[in-house]
Amino acid sequence: MYEVRFHGRGGQGAVMAAQALADAAFIEGNYAVAFPFFGAERRGAPVLAFARVDKGKIYEKTQVYEPDYVVVLDDKLPLMVDVTKGLKDTGMAIINTSLKPEEVELGRAVKTATVDATGVALEVLGTPITNSAILGAFAKATGVVSIESIKKGIMDIFGARIGERLAEKNARAAEVAYERTSVGICKGTLIYPEEKKWLPTAQEFPTGGALGLEVKTDAGLIGLGSFVENKTGSWRTFMPVADNSKCVNCKLCWFYCPEGAIEMLMNLPESEIPAGTGTDPKGNPKGIKIDYDYCKGCGICANECPTKAITMER
Amino acid sequence: MPERRLVSGNYAAAYGALRANVKFIAAFPITPQTFIVEHISEFVNDGIMKAEFMRVESEHSAISATVSAEATGVRSFTATASQGLALMHEILAIPAPLRLPIVMPVVNRTVAAPIGIWAEYNDVMPQRDLGWMMMFVEDNQEVFDMIIQGYRIAEDKRVLLPFMPNLDAFILSHTYEPVEFADQDDIDDFLPEYKAEHAHLWPDDPMAIGVFSPPEYIQEYRYQTEQAMEASKKVIKEVNDEFAKEFGRDYHGLVEEFMTDDAEAIMITLGTVTSTARKVVMDMRKEGKKVGLVKLRFLRPFPKEELRKIAEKVDAIGVYDRSISYSAGGPAFVEVRNALYGMEKPVIGYLAGLGGRDVMYSDIKLMFEKTLEAAGKGKADKEVVWVGTRGVNP
Amino acid sequence: MSSTKITIHDLPKENLFTGGHTACPGCGAAILVRNAMKVFGKNTVIYTPANCLLVFGGTYPNISWKVPYHHVAFENTAVCSAGIKRALKASGKDDALVVGFAGDGGTADIGMQALSGAAERNEDILYIMYDNEAYMNTGIQRSGSTPYGAWTTTTPAGKVIKGKERFKKDVPQIMIAHNVPYVATASIAYPTDLLTKLEKAKNMKGFRYLQVYSTCPTGWRVPPEKTVEVAKKAVETGMWTLYEYENGKMTINVKPKLDENGNLAVPVRDYLKMQGRFRHMTDAQIETLQKWVNEKWKRDLALEKALQ
Numbered sequence A: 001m002y003e004v005r006f007h008g009r010g011g012q013g014a015v016m017a018a019q020a021l022a023d024a025a026f027i028e029g030n031y032a033v034a035f036p037f038f039g040a041e042r043r044g045a046p047v048l049a050f051a052r053v054d055k056g057k058i059y060e061k062t063q064v065y066e067p068d069y070v071v072v073l074d075d076k077l078p079l080m081v082d083v084t085k086g087l088k089d090t091g092m093a094i095i096n097t098s099l100k101p102e103e104v105e106l107g108r109a110v111k112t113a114t115v116d117a118t119g120v121a122l123e124v125l126g127t128p129i130t131n132s133a134i135l136g137a138f139a140k141a142t143g144v145v146s147i148e149s150i151k152k153g154i155m156d157i158f159g160a161r162i163g164e165r166l167a168e169k170n171a172r173a174a175e176v177a178y179e180r181t182s183v184g185i186c187k188g189t190l191i192y193p194e195e196k197k198w199l200p201t202a203q204e205f206p207t208g209g210a211l212g213l214e215v216k217t218d219a220g221l222i223g224l225g226s227f228v229e230n231k232t233g234s235w236r237t238f239m240p241v242a243d244n245s246k247c248v249n250c251k252l253c254w255f256y257c258p259e260g261a262i263e264m265l266m267n268l269p270e271s272e273i274p275a276g277t278g279t280d281p282k283g284n285p286k287g288i289k290i291d292y293d294y295c296k297g298c299g300i301c302a303n304e305c306p307t308k309a310i311t312m313e314r
Numbered sequence B: 001m002p003e004r005r006l007v008s009g010n011y012a013a014a015y016g017a018l019r020a021n022v023k024f025i026a027a028f029p030i031t032p033q034t035f036i037v038e039h040i041s042e043f044v045n046d047g048i049m050k051a052e053f054m055r056v057e058s059e060h061s062a063i064s065a066t067v068s069a070e071a072t073g074v075r076s077f078t079a080t081a082s083q084g085l086a087l088m089h090e091i092l093a094i095p096a097p098l099r100l101p102i103v104m105p106v107v108n109r110t111v112a113a114p115i116g117i118w119a120e121y122n123d124v125m126p127q128r129d130l131g132w133m134m135m136f137v138e139d140n141q142e143v144f145d146m147i148i149q150g151y152r153i154a155e156d157k158r159v160l161l162p163f164m165p166n167l168d169a170f171i172l173s174h175t176y177e178p179v180e181f182a183d184q185d186d187i188d189d190f191l192p193e194y195k196a197e198h199a200h201l202w203p204d205d206p207m208a209i210g211v212f213s214p215p216e217y218i219q220e221y222r223y224q225t226e227q228a229m230e231a232s233k234k235v236i237k238e239v240n241d242e243f244a245k246e247f248g249r250d251y252h253g254l255v256e257e258f259m260t261d262d263a264e265a266i267m268i269t270l271g272t273v274t275s276t277a278r279k280v281v282m283d284m285r286k287e288g289k290k291v292g293l294v295k296l297r298f299l300r301p302f303p304k305e306e307l308r309k310i311a312e313k314v315d316a317i318g319v320y321d322r323s324i325s326y327s328a329g330g331p332a333f334v335e336v337r338n339a340l341y342g343m344e345k346p347v348i349g350y351l352a353g354l355g356g357r358d359v360m361y362s363d364i365k366l367m368f369e370k371t372l373e374a375a376g377k378g379k380a381d382k383e384v385v386w387v388g389t390r391g392v393n394p
Numbered sequence C: 001m002s003s004t005k006i007t008i009h010d011l012p013k014e015n016l017f018t019g020g021h022t023a024c025p026g027c028g029a030a031i032l033v034r035n036a037m038k039v040f041g042k043n044t045v046i047y048t049p050a051n052c053l054l055v056f057g058g059t060y061p062n063i064s065w066k067v068p069y070h071h072v073a074f075e076n077t078a079v080c081s082a083g084i085k086r087a088l089k090a091s092g093k094d095d096a097l098v099v100g101f102a103g104d105g106g107t108a109d110i111g112m113q114a115l116s117g118a119a120e121r122n123e124d125i126l127y128i129m130y131d132n133e134a135y136m137n138t139g140i141q142r143s144g145s146t147p148y149g150a151w152t153t154t155t156p157a158g159k160v161i162k163g164k165e166r167f168k169k170d171v172p173q174i175m176i177a178h179n180v181p182y183v184a185t186a187s188i189a190y191p192t193d194l195l196t197k198l199e200k201a202k203n204m205k206g207f208r209y210l211q212v213y214s215t216c217p218t219g220w221r222v223p224p225e226k227t228v229e230v231a232k233k234a235v236e237t238g239m240w241t242l243y244e245y246e247n248g249k250m251t252i253n254v255k256p257k258l259d260e261n262g263n264l265a266v267p268v269r270d271y272l273k274m275q276g277r278f279r280h281m282t283d284a285q286i287e288t289l290q291k292w293v294n295e296k297w298k299r300d301l302a303l304e305k306a307l308q
Helices: A014-027 A117-124 A133-142 A147-162 A164-179 A252-256 A300-304 B009-019 B034-045 B059-072 B082-092 B125-130 B140-154 B184-190 B215-247 B273-286 B304-312 B331-339 B361-377 C028-040 C052-056 C077-090 C105-109 C112-120 C171-176 C191-203 C224-236 C268-272 C283-306
Strands: A002-009 A031-036 A046-054 A069-072 A092-096 A111-115 A182-185 A215-217 A220-222 A239-242 A262-264 A288-290 A310-313 B003-008 B024-027 B052-055 B106-108 B133-136 B163-168 B176-181 B255-258 B265-269 B291-296 B298-300 B316-321 B347-351 B384-386 C044-047 C097-103 C126-131 C182-187 C208-213 C242-246 C249-254
Touching (some): A002 A014, A014 A046, A014 A147, A092 A133, A111 A133, A133 A147, A133 A164, A147 A164, A252 A300, A300 A310, B009 B163, B024 B034, B024 C077, B034 B052, B059 B082, B133 B140, B140 B176, B140 B184, B255 B304, B273 B361, B291 B304, B291 B361, C028 C191, C077 C097, C077 C112, C105 C112, C112 C171, C171 C208, C208 C224, C224 C268
Parallel strands (some): A092 A111, B106 B163, B316 B347, B347 B384, C097 C126, C126 C208
Antiparallel strands (some): A002 A046, A111 A182, B133 B298, C242 C249
């Protein structure tokens, strides 16, 4: 049996990739299962999906903790989560990146396959959706499933969801990625901060689970107002950049930011206002400060800015 | 001086809420609980009950509002029956894990199909797994007393679980009996004001109650709720004893034994059938038959230890049920037999009175005789016996 | 009608609904909730049913709300909020504002009974429906509030039937029929109108209902940066009318551009083409929807005239 863990973000199609892989293995006469991480998912948030393949019936109904392969759909994910966690020493990481395997930095030096799946997707599909391309790389790097089966798997799974025409393009993306995949050993240079999670015992658990305001624990804040611990800036693909000289302090971006990640300079203490900041007719400092810890890069601020003072950059 | 009046079971429940200084009620009328809602309406409109009363548009809303009011931090009350309880089912799962000590009397009535309005426990039995303390009363005095005791038990910091006294449709709800209402001052001493320290929705001390929770936390909620339910056994006995001392009525806590000391066969009963069964036991004893009775007051928490101790001294046990879990027998029978696992004693389940059919003196006597017969033989001919069903031999 | 206009510039700095929440990028509901909390302030208790906001606003043990927060179930926002308010009253904390924040599914569909009951009893709560026109939390299924023709996962663009076959349920008019003190529609794309209505609703007594158009870029197949632009187009085309009903009087607050014949000037097609959920619609379907919008606009105008 081999087990695969897919790392993606909500909306990137990690679950469909796991399903297409399982379908490909199934076509080859194996027993195969694909399943999502058992949790709530929102677009942009890191998510997991899993696949298991064996010759006979698979009885395990647990999540995968020690995968043979990890597949990473988004090149920024390894900076946030240790994708090599639990990966078997004999295992391999398949990563969407334009880097060579030897240039990739992960938590451990492991056998690594890389492909610029984003580039392939943009070229073949016209959108940066990498869930099909990465499967081509998987086939090439692991050899446990043929590219023909992967293409059939994509036709089955993607076809049912997005139609035959788009599925064919995705199969093509897998084929192109297959040809561009290289394998080597990555650098094990990334160090991840120790994961801190508040996990009280049944005895420590608050009565009825009720939580007060900003309760301090060894694992950070919990309770009302404590979601600030969740730095959603890591979801971002595009980044707003403000040219404060063009700002007219209309506050529209400040109002429209769904995250509250924009603060008006006029609301900040003087010490935090950059030198050379202009003033509006009322004498208030002109401009905004973006808190990239929380900005998800939605782009509403740039779209709504009446003076085009904000631009989205990659 | 305590006041004694001839009142219905429904009145006793409503007056219990009044005397317990309930601050919030949300309720919806349903036969045979309707008079509880009507009496409370009279108390509130006459100004003798100082409480917020929401005359809501459904039982689902009644329990929803009651849960939220209790979460806000005030002593809250509702009441229902039958279809209404079934409609509440979803929300009945909420207060126990959130540790909200609501008291809600249920007037047990059959759940359709077919539609009927008389006594059956197929409304309450499907609610057993939701973390409510559930007990069955025998007369109207016990209705009133268990509303008062109910809040005292439920609000105890070791417990903090919702409390559901069950009374039989019509047999109690619409039956007038003398009930003694203790003086308000004495009740106030026994049942002080509710202080919501662990859960409240106050802007000056904000809390989050009922947050979306991943698997990392829910199992601890469950364990905590289970621990509270186990802890309630001790609290129920303590409160019973204190109440007995204060007001002179001893209900013996989780179970009450009646003439069990040298009994060969006992019946375990729930609700009003207990009362008629007492008479049967007394009469059979006169005939020299060694029978006894156990009033199973609490189904949750389940008095496993007490029942095992009683079972040790008898040769056969009969369990009366007013509802059926199809193909398994009556729920009380299933639970009793489970509690007695490993004890080589015949346990027989008797089904009678379904849909509100009257459980006759002769029906109960037959249950005792069959159990006595099993005691003599050391085994039961049948596990589950239907009593009073046309075309079916018991 | 008395109204002090509240603009963006009147809002305080502090967020009582913090960042770190897990709404999709560009979420319209998040824009609404964050700013509404600035209007409401700390003396507020929040109830949410099972909806996106429940999940993205708090996943145990981390929560974005900085005021008392409660959840019980999906279909009882109005009655649970009312239960809280009555209990606060019973404990001498009657000055606190209680707000129920529900989606369109939790309001127009499964929550309608409790909503109607609470409105009829004139419970002293503020009920806000953030309208994103489908069950988004469960993954984009049709609700009573989904517009005609829209794709959802339960109204797919099939070979025989394409999108939703019925029209959007008019919940604000249902609420007006309850004769409550205040009913208003608003949109995240009209901040002054929205904030003024929130402030007014906050300060009134009795049952107040606000339905706020809140773009869901994920469910509508709209790029996240277009969230506000789409919402503006909804008002310009007449797909969403901004009005309020206060003590028996109805006022349309923002009038869309009209042609010389008094008909809506901006075709509904301009709104539809911005969104993937309408991509499959045939000309005949678009015409049907245009006709419905024209009639709805005339009805809104007639109602405004009648309710003076």
